[in-house]
Amino acid sequence: MKRISIIALVLATLLAGCKESSTEGMGPAQQAGKAVDEAGARVQNAVQDQVAKADEAAERAREKAKEAAAQARDNLDRATAKVGEKVEKAGEKMQEAAR
Secondary structure, eight states, X not given: OHHHHHHHHHHHHHHXXXXXXXXXXXXXXXXXXXXXXXXXXXXXXHHHHHHHHHHHHHHHHHHHHHHHHHHHHHHHHHHHHHHHHXXXXXXXHHHHHHO
């Protein structure tokens, strides 16, 4: 991926040097430099966009993990309550049988 970006940058630079001067007073080297600067800015913007998307995805994953943990906690509380009820009923039956 890095190699493709470098090749594209070099090609853009070469093409910029071969064009007729669209900006008066700028020589081929200046135009090439401008093309390199513009390409670098586009790459930087693309990278920043991808980083922002990755950050958003990570935040969504954290939120889902929190929700899953809360749901698991609720399920465990309900299961514990049911086990407690069953143990209580079993204790009552044992007391009745002992009488």
